[in-house]
Amino acid sequence: MPAESPVPVLPPPIRSDDPASFPASVLRDRHPAIVARVLADVPFAAPVRRSLATLLQDPTVTPLPRDAHDCEDWDRWGEPYFGRSMFEVPFLWAENYFYRRLLYATGYHEPGPWRGIDPFGPQKAADVPGEEELRALDALQVLPEEEQASALVAASLWGNRADLGFQLAQREAGEVHERVDDLVVDDTDLLWKHLDRRGAGNGTVCVVADNAGRELLPDLVLIDFLLRTGRAARVELHVKPAPYFVSDALTADVLDELRRFPADSAIGRRLSAALRDGTLELVTDAFYCAPLEFPQMPESLAARFGAARLTILKGDLNYRRLVGDRSWPAETSFLSTTGYFPGPVAALRTVKSDVVVGLAAGAAAKLPASWRTSGAFAMVQVRA
Known part of the structure; x- marks a missing residue:
């Protein structure tokens, strides 16, 4: 592992109190669009519909009702913010x-x-991959291993565009962005150097999933590649314990995805067999649905990551939790912001929020004004 850079001075958490900011647009525009879609899709009765409408009428942070199973946890997390507007508290928390x-x-x-x-x-269910996509990823197995590795990282990375909350907000706002595939940071070579099949012990790779559907599919194919080529002795796939951020993957989503593989798909058969024999393990934790960042992770998760050969964090939310949802200068060192993490870590992320670290000096100035939130740019960052 490289020598750690000094821990930087922490900038303030990102908030939503600037009406012209991206965070304000999420609370003001995206959240109502998400509630409207839920109401249109699910035939909830009047009491539920009224409760959902109330969510949008008053932005004041209040304690969870006393019959919520985790109300005491949220009392503790929310104590500094009760009585304040969601626009005035840290964006990630809100x-x-x-x-x-x-x-x-x-x-x-x-x-x-x-x-x-x-x-x-x-x-x-409306955003699942078709058989053509499944067979295209299946066909990568005939390529030389190095080409497979490169193609699978790209597929897993750009699959992160399949974020239903993000897509819905873009449609509702009438925005169409030109999506130029552009890696603003590319540590792919370092990732595969760390996962060299000749590495001593190989060990466990943790993959912390982001979205279900079209993103989860290439993640699963990447996991199969790691196991099939001996780059990992076993893989832990970490998923959410409850529905979150619209499209985040649950255990049920993983099983649904496996059932979509064609009957003649060797990848589908191997992944199902790996689940049965334990070389692929599904893991979840209440932390993944909490308003916390990775420095606040429970000891049980820290122990898993500390014992892993590598932890791969997928997506924008995991990235914000990893480096801190703060107003970092873009040139801030990725090594310094992740130095606390208990083991080697890689972030595969399509950029869909303001948080960015690890760019070369002057690189951000050469990018379009909306590059952080357009979903047209991506990052592969590794601290090995």
């Missing part, structure tokens, strides 16, 4: 709070007929 209130409004955790029903399920 987003997590919105999704937790949405799950309470729909009765996801509470006893009743809607318990365990994913309010975003219809949206996920």
Whole structure:
């Protein structure tokens, strides 16, 4: 592992109190669009519909109702913010709070007929990969290993565009962005050097998933490649314990994806067999649905990451949790912002929010004004 850079002075957390900012647009525009879509897709009765409408009427942060199973945790996390507007508290916290209130409004955790029903399920079901995509990824197996490795990282990286909340907001705003495939940081060679099949012990690779559907598919094919080529002895695939950020992957989404592989797909058969024999393990933790960043992860997760040969974090939310959802100068060292992480870590992320570190000096000035939020640029960053 390289020598760590000094820990930088922490800039302030990103907030949503500037009406012209991207975070303000998420709370003001994206969240109502998400609620409207849920109401259109799921035939909730009037009490649930009223509860969802209330979410949008008052942005004041209040404690969860006392019958929420995790109300004491949210009391602790929310104590500094109660009575304040969601626009005035840290953006990452406000987003997590919105999704937790949405799950309470729909009765996801509470006893009743809607318990365990994913309010975003219809949206996920409409955004699944087709057989053509499945067979295209299956066909990569005939390529030389180095070409497979490069193609699978690219597929897993750009699959992160399949973020339903992001897509919905873009459609609602009438925005069309030219999506220029452009890696603003590319540590792909370092990633594969660290995962060289000749590496001592090989060990476990943790993959912390982001979205279901079209992003999860190439993630699964990448996992199969790691196991098939001996670059990992086993893989842990970490998923959310409850519906979150619209399209985030759950255990049910992984199983649905595996069922979509054609019957003659060797990849589908190998992945199912790996789940049965434990070389592929599904992992989840309440932390993944909490308003926290990775420095606040529980000891059990830190131990898993510390024991792993590499942890691969997918997507924008995991990136924000990794480096801190703060107003970093773009040239801030990735090594310094991730030095606390208990083991080697890689971030594969399509850029869809303001947080960026690790750019070369002057690189940000050469990019379009909206590059951080357009979804047209991506980053592969590694601290090995």
